[in-house]
Amino acid sequence: MTSPPSATPEGRGRGFRGRALVWKRFDFRETSRIVALLLRDHGVVHALAKGAHRETSPLLGRIDFLSDLEVQLSGARDGLRTLVRADLVRERRGLRAPARFLAASHFVEICDFALVPGRGEPELFDLIEGGLTLLERCPATALPTVVLGLELRLLAHLGALPDFDCCNECGVALVTQAFRGEVQGALCCRAHAASPRRAVGQRAISFLRVLRDQPGRSWPELPGPVPTGAAALPAAWLAQALERRCRLRRHVFAPAATGIRAVDTGA
Numbered sequence: 001m002t003s004p005p006s007a008t009p010e011g012r013g014r015g016f017r018g019r020a021l022v023w024k025r026f027d028f029r030e031t032s033r034i035v036a037l038l039l040r041d042h043g044v045v046h047a048l049a050k051g052a053h054r055e056t057s058p059l060l061g062r063i064d065f066l067s068d069l070e071v072q073l074s075g076a077r078d079g080l081r082t083l084v085r086a087d088l089v090r091e092r093r094g095l096r097a098p099a100r101f102l103a104a105s106h107f108v109e110i111c112d113f114a115l116v117p118g119r120g121e122p123e124l125f126d127l128i129e130g131g132l133t134l135l136e137r138c139p140a141t142a143l144p145t146v147v148l149g150l151e152l153r154l155l156a157h158l159g160a161l162p163d164f165d166c167c168n169e170c171g172v173a174l175v176t177q178a179f180r181g182e183v184q185g186a187l188c189c190r191a192h193a194a195s196p197r198r199a200v201g202q203r204a205i206s207f208l209r210v211l212r213d214q215p216g217r218s219w220p221e222l223p224g225p226v227p228t229g230a231a232a233l234p235a236a237w238l239a240q241a242l243e244r245r246c247r248l249r250r251h252v253f254a255p256a257a258t259g260i261r262a263v264d265t266g267a
């Protein structure tokens with residue numbers, strides 16, 4: 001039912017239907033809202049939800065943050081579409097718990113930085129949708145592990161996940177030990193370690209390898225907590241890939257949960 005991604009850039013074109021996540025919401029006048037919808041095939045599209053605050057509105061209760069919808073959008077007038085119809089595919093009530101909401105908000109924020117306006121990215125949409133389901137359903141104690149796994153998946157999607165099996169300088173396998181390299185976030189062998197030499201814990205690296213190599217559905221079963229140092233490396237990789245710091249991250253990897261000092265997380 002959906003049009004090709006390039007056929008309907010935001011701001012023009014005909015109306016269309018599609019799967020969407022409620023990405024952001026803004027109040028508009030007294031009874032309406034502007035919603036930013038993340039569509040699987042069209043990227044982020046803004047639409048006016050007319051009268052969404054009215055008690056009789058069919059949109060009431062459907063355009064909650066991160067709800068999964070099947071939407072129908074009008075063609076654009078003055079650069080803005082109207083949300084004609086929204087059918088609830090699933091609401092994410094589980095994400096209302098504070099720790100889950102925080103984890104989901106951090107994940108949404110880093111994905112938002114990675115989205116190119118008006119460009120549909122089905123693979124990223126599927127990662128986001130699957131990731132939100134994991135964050136909604138996993139045991140609360142597994143939230144930091146799942147967030148870390150999702151960060152690795154996002155970095156891989158962006159082509160920004162470094163090799164952490166081999167030395168960044170010479171390519172030798174980092175089997176028994178690894179050190180921080182000159183480049184921030186890079187891992188090196190003893191000979192190419194930055195001065196002063198700082199070892200990276202093997203448990204931390206092994207944990208990241210397991211997250212990278214195993215399917216997301218198995219992450220919640222990994223024995224926790226996240227090993228000391230394991231959250232610090234993706235922090236550096238994310239900061240480089242997104243060219244900004246993630247303001248919510250240090251709250252997800254709270255010191256009590258991970259034994260990591262906030263200064264190490266790059267958040």
Ligand SMILES: [Zn+2]
Nearest residue numbers: 167170189192
């Ligand atoms: Zn080396």
